[in-house]
Amino acid sequence: MRIGIIGKGNVGTAIAAGLSRAGHEVKFGHRDPKEPVAEAAKWGEVIILAVPHDAAVDTTKAVGSAADGKTVIDVSNALTANMELALGFTTSAAEEIQKMLPKAHVVKAFNTVFAQNQSTGKVGKEQLTLFVVGDDAKAKQAVMRLGKDIGFEPVDGGPLKAARYLEPMGMFMISLGYTLGMGTKIGFKLVKG
Amino acid sequence: MRIGIIGKGNVGTAIAAGLSRAGHEVKFGHRDPKEPVAEAAKWGEVIILAVPHDAAVDTTKAVGSAADGKTVIDVSNALTANMELALGFTTSAAEEIQKMLPKAHVVKAFNTVFAQNQSTGKVGKEQLTLFVVGDDAKAKQAVMRLGKDIGFEPVDGGPLKAARYLEPMGMFMISLGYTLGMGTKIGFKLVKG
Numbered sequence: 438m439r440i441g442i443i444g445k446g447n448v449g450t451a452i453a454a455g456l457s458r459a460g461h462e463v464k465f466g467h468r469d470p471k472e473p474v475a476e477a478a479k480w481g482e483v484i485i486l487a488v489p490h491d492a493a494v495d496t497t498k499a500v501g502s503a504a505d506g507k508t509v510i511d512v513s514n515a516l517t518a519n520m521e522l523a524l525g526f527t528t529s530a531a532e533e534i535q536k537m538l539p540k541a542h543v544v545k546a547f548n549t550v551f552a553q554n555q556s557t558g559k560v561g562k563e564q565l566t567l568f569v570v571g572d573d574a575k576a577k578q579a580v581m582r583l584g585k586d587i588g589f590e591p592v593d594g595g596p597l598k599a600a601r602y603l604e605p606m607g608m609f610m611i612s613l614g615y616t617l618g619m620g621t622k623i624g625f626k627l628v629k630g
Numbered sequence: 631m632r633i634g635i636i637g638k639g640n641v642g643t644a645i646a647a648g649l650s651r652a653g654h655e656v657k658f659g660h661r662d663p664k665e666p667v668a669e670a671a672k673w674g675e676v677i678i679l680a681v682p683h684d685a686a687v688d689t690t691k692a693v694g695s696a697a698d699g700k701t702v703i704d705v706s707n708a709l710t711a712n713m714e715l716a717l718g719f720t721t722s723a724a725e726e727i728q729k730m731l732p733k734a735h736v737v738k739a740f741n742t743v744f745a746q747n748q749s750t751g752k753v754g755k756e757q758l759t760l761f762v763v764g765d766d767a768k769a770k771q772a773v774m775r776l777g778k779d780i781g782f783e784p785v786d787g788g789p790l791k792a793a794r795y796l797e798p799m800g801m802f803m804i805s806l807g808y809t810l811g812m813g814t815k816i817g818f819k820l821v822k823g
Contacts, residue, residue: 522719522794524719525718525719525798526715526717526718526719526720527719560821560822560823561821561823563821565821568802592806593810594802594805594806594810595805595806595809595810599802599805601715601798602798602799602801602802602805603802604798605718605794605795605797605798605799606795606798606799606802608795609761609787609792609795609796609799612787612788612792612795613785613787613788613820616788617786617787617788619822620823622822622823623820623821623822623823624820624821625818625819625820625821626818626819626820626821627806627816627817627818627819628753628754628756628758628816628817628818628819629753629812629815629816630753630754630813630815630816
């Protein structure tokens with residue numbers, strides 16, 4: 438598939454590496470005028486928003502109608518300067534992005550995984566779970582497939598509203614890895630009997 | 631240790647089974663006047679509040695000063711009748727219980743684990759992670775030890791405020807198991823590299 442990745446930071450480049458290895462085509466869009474956001478968004482069959490949440494408003498404006506009818510993956514964790522969640526409980530970053538791109542099929546995924554593990558879907562030899570939530574079944578299936586291609590075990594986590602659970606999980610992962618010093622070689626796995 | 635378990639539902643009895651097997655002494659306190667809440671709370675060196683969150687106010691009143699200076703484990707997920715989180719983001723069930731028992735050392739744990747897996751800490755042969763958060767280091771260590779005795783791999787998840795992450799995780803687990811039909815033979819594991 439053709440994946441337009443908006444944002445070229447550690448998250449965007451890690452997911453791009455995993456997708457490229459799996460045989461997908463990737464084009465970046467970011468601040469550099471040589472790689473315009475609008476172009477990558479238009480080119481991609483799937484769009485990944487890999488920018489900090491405080492850039493979401495500007496980014497979704499730049500993406501605009503190029504996202505109409507397409508799957509848009511929100512991978513963000515919306516943090517304050519104090520490393521706390523910026524929003525939650527009655528909404529989520531993913532739902533806010535869906536409001537800004539009403540004709541896109543927004544899917545939340547990858548936010549519970551450190552960038553260091555996003556290109557393989559593994560920590561050591563253990564496969565991590567990719568929790569995928571969204572309201573459009575086909576879009577969600579597409580993202581689960583991309584996750585599987587990278588190396589994750591994808592799990593359908595329900596409607597986009599469930600981003601209200603995934604985003605605190607992402608924040609908890611950040612807290613474990615950075616604040617509590619466990620480092621980034623950790624990740625969530627859903628054990629199944 | 632002597633563990634006073636307040637509540638004799640599927641969660642309380644599951645944790646009791648795990649703790650008894652590990653050699654700890656357990657006494658229940660609940661609605662039945664033959665097993666008074668106050669007595670179990672007074673007797674226990676550690677108190678486990680295993681009641682639905684909407685019973686938390688009455689239960690903490692019945693426990694009262696018997697909890698002073700003791701470790702109190704909150705295992706609840708605060709749900710509405712519509713199976714959504716009743717509170718979050720700016721507070722958590724655990725923090726509300728700490729306010730009601732200001733001289734106790736409240737620790738949040740077990741809420742991300744289905745009752746069916748609480749007596750063994752495992753799903754099939756795989757060990758689940760017990761995320762433990764709280765503000766008192768000794769209380770947290772005691773709960774981590776109890777979790778290990780049952781069969782979990784305990785992980786220190788930070789201060790009590792991190793219950794704001796654990797409670798959405800618990801809700802997500804309920805959603806995966808019941809709403810999405812994965813069943814209760816599932817659980818979270820923190821993979822470490």
